Amino acid sequence: MSSQAEGVRIFIGGESQVVPFEDLSVVSAPYEVDGQVVGTLGVIGPTRMPYDRMIEIVDITSKLVTNALSHRR
Numbered sequence: 001m002s003s004q005a006e007g008v009r010i011f012i013g014g015e016s017q018v019v020p021f022e023d024l025s026v027v028s029a030p031y032e033v034d035g036q037v038v039g040t041l042g043v044i045g046p047t048r049m050p051y052d053r054m055i056e057i058v059d060i061t062s063k064l065v066t067n068a069l070s071h072r073r
Contacts, residue, residue, distance in 0.1 A: 008027060008028070009026075009029070010025065010026070010028075010055070011025060011026040011028075012025045012047055013025060024044055024045065024047065025047045025049065026042050026043070027043045027045070027049075027051065027054045027058045029041060029058045029062035030062060031062045031066045032069075033066070033069045033070060041058065043057070
């Protein structure tokens with residue numbers, strides 16, 4: 001995982017209690033307002049999904065949401 005995607009978390013199949021199904025995985029990242037985490041967005045997909053692409057998409061999207069919420073005021 002790149003240093004630019006440091007907030008991204010990956011849960012693969014039955015390796016964690018987050019994903020109860022062996023054939024599904026979750027790629028997630030938090031978004032913030034004023035430095036406080038206010039939510040998490042993620043992608044649920046097959047364990048054979050293109051992780052490099054999903055990590056990049058989730059990371060960028062969480063940063064865009066953080067930016068949009070921070071400049072909303």
